[in-house]
Amino acid sequence: MTTDARGSSDAPIDDFYAVIPAGGAGTRLWPVSRSRSPKFLHDLTGSGRTLLQATVDRLTPLTGSAGVVLVTGDHHVAAARTQVPELREDAILAEPSPRDSMAAIGLAAAVLQQRHGDVVIGAFAADQVLSGQAAFEQAVREAVAAARAGYFVTVGIAASRPSTAFGYVRSGASLGVEGAPTAMHARGFTEKPDAETAREYLRSGEYRWNAGMFIVRTSVLLGHLAEQRPELHDGLREIAAAWDTEDRARVVADVWPGLERIAIDHAVAEPVAATGGVAVVPGTFGWDDVGDFNSLAALLPSADDGGSKVLGDPSDVIRVDSAGSVVVPAAGRLVAVLGLDDVVVVDTPDALLVTTRARAQQVKSVVDAVRARGLDELL
Amino acid sequence: MTTDARGSSDAPIDDFYAVIPAGGAGTRLWPVSRSRSPKFLHDLTGSGRTLLQATVDRLTPLTGSAGVVLVTGDHHVAAARTQVPELREDAILAEPSPRDSMAAIGLAAAVLQQRHGDVVIGAFAADQVLSGQAAFEQAVREAVAAARAGYFVTVGIAASRPSTAFGYVRSGASLGVEGAPTAMHARGFTEKPDAETAREYLRSGEYRWNAGMFIVRTSVLLGHLAEQRPELHDGLREIAAAWDTEDRARVVADVWPGLERIAIDHAVAEPVAATGGVAVVPGTFGWDDVGDFNSLAALLPSADDGGSKVLGDPSDVIRVDSAGSVVVPAAGRLVAVLGLDDVVVVDTPDALLVTTRARAQQVKSVVDAVRARGLDELL
Numbered sequence: 001m002t003t004d005a006r007g008s009s010d011a012p013i014d015d016f017y018a019v020i021p022a023g024g025a026g027t028r029l030w031p032v033s034r035s036r037s038p039k040f041l042h043d044l045t046g047s048g049r050t051l052l053q054a055t056v057d058r059l060t061p062l063t064g065s066a067g068v069v070l071v072t073g074d075h076h077v078a079a080a081r082t083q084v085p086e087l088r089e090d091a092i093l094a095e096p097s098p099r100d101s102m103a104a105i106g107l108a109a110a111v112l113q114q115r116h117g118d119v120v121i122g123a124f125a126a127d128q129v130l131s132g133q134a135a136f137e138q139a140v141r142e143a144v145a146a147a148r149a150g151y152f153v154t155v156g157i158a159a160s161r162p163s164t165a166f167g168y169v170r171s172g173a174s175l176g177v178e179g180a181p182t183a184m185h186a187r188g189f190t191e192k193p194d195a196e197t198a199r200e201y202l203r204s205g206e207y208r209w210n211a212g213m214f215i216v217r218t219s220v221l222l223g224h225l226a227e228q229r230p231e232l233h234d235g236l237r238e239i240a241a242a243w244d245t246e247d248r249a250r251v252v253a254d255v256w257p258g259l260e261r262i263a264i265d266h267a268v269a270e271p272v273a274a275t276g277g278v279a280v281v282p283g284t285f286g287w288d289d290v291g292d293f294n295s296l297a298a299l300l301p302s303a304d305d306g307g308s309k310v311l312g313d314p315s316d317v318i319r320v321d322s323a324g325s326v327v328v329p330a331a332g333r334l335v336a337v338l339g340l341d342d343v344v345v346v347d348t349p350d351a352l353l354v355t356t357r358a359r360a361q362q363v364k365s366v367v368d369a370v371r372a373r374g375l376d377e378l379l
Numbered sequence: 380m381t382t383d384a385r386g387s388s389d390a391p392i393d394d395f396y397a398v399i400p401a402g403g404a405g406t407r408l409w410p411v412s413r414s415r416s417p418k419f420l421h422d423l424t425g426s427g428r429t430l431l432q433a434t435v436d437r438l439t440p441l442t443g444s445a446g447v448v449l450v451t452g453d454h455h456v457a458a459a460r461t462q463v464p465e466l467r468e469d470a471i472l473a474e475p476s477p478r479d480s481m482a483a484i485g486l487a488a489a490v491l492q493q494r495h496g497d498v499v500i501g502a503f504a505a506d507q508v509l510s511g512q513a514a515f516e517q518a519v520r521e522a523v524a525a526a527r528a529g530y531f532v533t534v535g536i537a538a539s540r541p542s543t544a545f546g547y548v549r550s551g552a553s554l555g556v557e558g559a560p561t562a563m564h565a566r567g568f569t570e571k572p573d574a575e576t577a578r579e580y581l582r583s584g585e586y587r588w589n590a591g592m593f594i595v596r597t598s599v600l601l602g603h604l605a606e607q608r609p610e611l612h613d614g615l616r617e618i619a620a621a622w623d624t625e626d627r628a629r630v631v632a633d634v635w636p637g638l639e640r641i642a643i644d645h646a647v648a649e650p651v652a653a654t655g656g657v658a659v660v661p662g663t664f665g666w667d668d669v670g671d672f673n674s675l676a677a678l679l680p681s682a683d684d685g686g687s688k689v690l691g692d693p694s695d696v697i698r699v700d701s702a703g704s705v706v707v708p709a710a711g712r713l714v715a716v717l718g719l720d721d722v723v724v725v726d727t728p729d730a731l732l733v734t735t736r737a738r739a740q741q742v743k744s745v746v747d748a749v750r751a752r753g754l755d756e757l758l
Contacts, residue, residue, distance in 0.1 A: 031715075318748045321738075334730040334757055336410075336745045339738035343719070345731070351713040352726055354733055359700075359718035366715045369697045378713055 012064035013144055015119045017112050020055055021104040022072040022080065022126035023095075028292040028363045030370075031351035032328060035379050040126035041079050044290050045299045046311055051290070052126045056084045058133060059124060062140055069112065070126075071095060071104040090244070096252060099259045102232065102267040105214065106225055110240030113218035120147045122215040123264070125289070129299055132285035143215035143281045145179030151279040152224065152272050153215040154186060156208025157287045162198035165291055165361065167191055167210040167265070171280050186278035189270050208280065211287055214264060224268045224277070232260045232267070293344045294360035297326040326357060351378050391443035392523055394498045398487040399434055400480055401451040401459065401505035407671040407742045409749075410730035411707060414758050419505035420458050423669050424678045425690055430669070431505045435463045437512060438503060441519055448491065449505075450474060450483040469623070475631060478638045481611065481646040484593065485604055489619030492597040499526045501594040502643070504668070508678055511664035518662045522594035524558030530658035531603065531651050532594040533565060535587025536666045541577035544670055544740065546570055546644070547586040550659050565657040568649050587659065590666055593643060603647045603656070611639045611646070672723045673739035676705040705736060730757050 026032075026039025033039040040052045049057065052070075059068050070087060072080055074094040081092065093108060105123045112119055122140060130136055143153040156169045172185040189210060193201060201207035225233040235255045242251035260267075272278050290296050300309040306323030310316075316329035317337070324342040329335045331347045344360060346353040353366065370378055405411075405418025412418040419431045428436065431449075438447050449466060451459055453473040460471065472487060484502045491498055501519060509515055522532040535548045547569045554562040568589060572580060580586035605612040614634045621630035639646075651657050669675050679688040685702030689695075695708035696716070703721040708714045710726045723739060725732040732745065749757055 315752070318745060318752070320741075320744050320748055333728070334749070334754065336730065336732045336734075336749070338732070338734035338741060338745050340719075340722070340733060340735060343733060345733050347731055349712070351715065352724070352731065353715045353717070354719060354722060354724050355717035356719060362699075362717060365699050366697060366717050369699055370713070370715070373694075373697065375713065 012067065013062055013120075013141065015116070016063055016067065016144055017108075017116070017119055017121045018059040018063045018068045019105055019108040019112075019121050019123045020052070020059070020068065020070045020126045021101055021108075021123060022052060022070055022076065023098055023101075023104065024125075024127060026127060027367050028361060029290070029296070030363055030367045031346055031348045031353055031378065032330065036075070037079070038076070038127075039290070041076070041083065044296055044311065045129055046301070050083055051129065052080065053083050054130075055124060055126050055128070056087070058130060058136060059122075060086075061133075062122075062137055066091070069093065069108050071108050072126075073098060093243075096256050098261075099256065100261045100263050102225070102229070102262045102264045103236065103256075103259045105264050106221070106232065106236045107239060109216075109218040109221045110236045111243045113222065114240045114243065118217055118219040120144050120215065120217050121221070122213065125212050127290065128211070129288045129290050130285055131287075135285040136283070139281050139283045139285065140213075140215065142180040142183055143213075143279075146175055146177050146183045146279045146281065147215045147217055147220070149175075149177045149180075150217070150220055150277075151175070151177075151183075152220060152269065152277055153183070153279045153281060154269065155211045155213040155215075155283040156186075156280040157211050157283045157285075159202055159207065159209050162195065162202045163209065164192055164195055164198050165295070166289070168193065168201055168207040169210040169280050170206050171208065171282075172206075175279050177279075180279075180281065183279050183281045185276065186273050186280040188273050189265060208282065209287070210265075211283060212265075212289075213283075214269065215281075221268065224272050228271050229260060229262070229267050232262070235259050292360035292363060293326050293328075293346065293355075294357040297357065300326075324357065391446065392441055392499075392520065394495070395442055395446060395523055396487075396491050396495070396498055396500045397438040397442045397447045398484055398491075398500050398502045399431070399438070399447065399449045399505045400483040400487075400502060401431060401449055401455065402474075402477055402480075402483065403504075403506060405506060406746050407740060408669070408675070409742055409746045410725055410727045410732055410757065411709065415454065416458070417455070417506075418669070420455070420462065423675055423690065424508055425680070429462055430508065431459065432462050433509075434503060434505050434507070435466070437509060437515060438501075439465075440512075441501075441516055445470070448472060448487050450487050451505075452477060472622075475635050477640075478635065479640045479642050481604070481608070481641045481643045482615065482635075482638045484643050485600070485611065485615045486618060488595075488597040488600050489615045490622045492601065493619045493622065497596055497598040499523050499594065499596050500600070501592065504591050506669065507590070508667045508669050509664055510666075514662070514664035518660050518664065519592075519594065521559040521562055522592075522658075522660045525554055525556050525562045525658045525660065526594045526596055526599070528554075528556045528559075529596070529599055529656075530554070530556075530562075531599060531648065531656055532562070532658045532660060533648065534590045534592040534594075534662040535565075535659040536590050536662045536664075538581055538586065538588050541574065541581045542588065543571055543574055543577050544674070545668070546589040547572065547580055548589045548659050549585050550587065550661075551585075554658050556658075559658075559660065562658050562660045564655065565652050565659040567652050568644060587661060588666070589644075590662060591644075591668075592662075593648065594660075600647065603651050607650050608639060608641070608646050611641070614638050671739035671742060672705050672707075672725065672734075673736040676736065679705075703736065 170187040172187040175183040303310040312329040328346040549566040551564040551566040682689040691708040701716040707725040
């Protein structure tokens with residue numbers, strides 16, 4: 001296999017489709033991320049590509065250009081078409097209302113099975129940042145091999161610190177599937193741990209960050225769903241059957257609003273792990289979910305010797321005696337910071353946030369206060 | 380003597396003129412204060428009146444409506460006329476370029492002597508905030524009495540804390556002048572002291588803050604100036620002689636640029652104090668020079684229980700876990716502060732400053748950085 005300049009092999013995987021569930025408000029990234037313009041529509045790394053564009057870019061080499069499917073809210077479809085015009089019209093599945101990740105990924109699985117028969121899908125969130133394309137592709141190729149053998153496969157990222165912001169997946173014995181030499185049985189998932197538990201996880205060597213990537217055959221996923229959540233399964237099947245017909249609008253309007261809101265983790269991954277049906281493939285690529293302005297900072301190059309970071313034009317920022325600051329000058333104005341270390345300043349045309357890197361995870365409390373003031377146009 | 384609702388007596392002082400030197404960039408209040416719109420043109424207390432307007436308001440009861448003279452840069456004349464339309468046209472003296480306070484006050488003294496003969500003038504900076512109108516008027520009335528007896532009179536504010544931001548005046552024996560029962564000889568002036576010296580000043584009871592108010596007969600001031608700085612004196616006399624004639628523009632253009640730049644403190648007050656010619660009248664009114672955003676904070680009402688202050692519309696500010704903050708929402712945008720105590724956020728349409736109350740005196744370093752970037756339009 002040959003690789004191109006960015007580390008992609010040149011051979012897409014047969015009968016493999018990527019599903020990108022693009023939802024989530026990215027509340028902790030307010031006021032950059034808004035309900036009408038959420039996180040995945042923004043370039044948060046200064047790369048020149050939005051998170052959605054970068055996600056499509058990294059998946060296309062694995063699927064071919066016709067193999068990427070986006071599932072997003074219908075009010076984001078226009079922006080998505082503008083950002084990723086290479087997606088075919090029928091490759092964007094519009095949700096009339098948010099029903100969490102099981103409905104989004106299940107809908108894509110059912111529609112793809114309807115269109116292509118029993119294929120392997122990989123679900124990859126639209127708002128993550130990865131580095132190391134070759135390692136990513138290698139992990140997905142192993143995951144697909146394990147999925148073909150019937151497993152519900154996740155990718156577990158080697159934890160570089162005892163993060164309390166991520167969920168973890170615990171690995172067990174080697175899977176022993178051809179084409180997936182590093183794949184292991186998954187012994188279970190855990191929610192975001194406290195700091196002490198996270199340190200124990202790191203010491204044990206058995207826990208990896210759950211990157212929220214799920215690779216599975218459509219028939220396997222829908223089979224698990226039929227067992228675990230039969231009503232949700234039946235509703236999605238009914239919608240999928242009508243999707244590429246003139247009945248779509250009517251059936252979606254009838255069925256979608258009644259679908260259960262549940263994450264794929266709870267609906268399928270956790271119960272199936274308990275009965276041995278989940279595998280984990282170690283991911284050795286760089287990964288971050290860019291959950292807040294502090295994690296965003298880790299992805300930006302330093303703007304000065306003090307480790308300050310700028311998302312935007314560095315010439316819009318003046319720092320005096322301020323180390324480790326994170327500044328987003330998104331309003332075209334000069335931002336001057338004097339005598340504050342580790343401060344976060346996010347400047348947009350209609351709202352300004354000033355906080356600290358340590359408090360970055362609590363930006364939701366500001367968003368709650370904005371909502372309580374009735375300033376919904378700023379959310 | 381009767382007093383009105385705001386504490387003014389109803390009798391202006393005979394042959395007394397107030398001179399308001401309105402210069403100074405107010406650099407430490409950037410980005411509110413700019414070279415084209417300096418501090419004195421702004422309402423910095425939320426009172427609805429700018430510092431210049433408030434200064435005229437407080438002096439008019441002492442001088443009568445025709446007795447206030449403003450000396451300011453010619454590029455501020457239009458704004459001044461708009462803000463204080465009650466000033467007669469010839470009551471605004473325009474300086475073609477800044478030549479510091481001796482030239483400004485000396486010019487007013489020479490012009491007023493030319494117009495009215497030997498009168499008493501009181502110089503009061505345009506960018507101070509006072510409270511206690513009755514106490515202010517009482518101090519000025521005593522100062523005028525001492526000035527009529529031939530003294531160069533200053534007002535010394537009872538120091539409420541060992542400030543290192545103000546100069547001090549040291550008082551000596553009682554003056555014993557009729558109409559000025561509290562006036563004392565001034566033993567000398569000191570520049571801004573270090574913290575330990577300031578504490579000693581406060582303990583001694585002999586030192587008061589030098590409020591930069593100078594009350595003196597025009598003949599006395601010009602006499603001292605002729606002795607101390609004869610060239611500056613002669614230049615100002617030459618300009619004053621031409622001021623109300625058609626020769627003004629020509630003479631000003633000839634003479635003004637060559638005038639020495641020196642503060643009245645150094646040119647007259649200090650040398651004259653050394654020979655016993657200066658008196659000090661204690662001022663018991665509230666006084667602040669609003670030098671920076673921290674001192675500004677002291678003048679604003681609290682916006683919440685945490686002692687936070689807002690100069691502007693409090694509904695433009697959201698604070699979460701942020702006590703003691705100072706926010707100036709002057710761009711009409713929402714300003715949200717999370718988890719930062721004693722932070723200063725000054726939001727204007729084209730520039731944003733984020734600093735702390737403790738660093739408020741060092742805002743000049745930001746202004747220097749802005750200038751070094753060549754962003755003169757923001758200064």
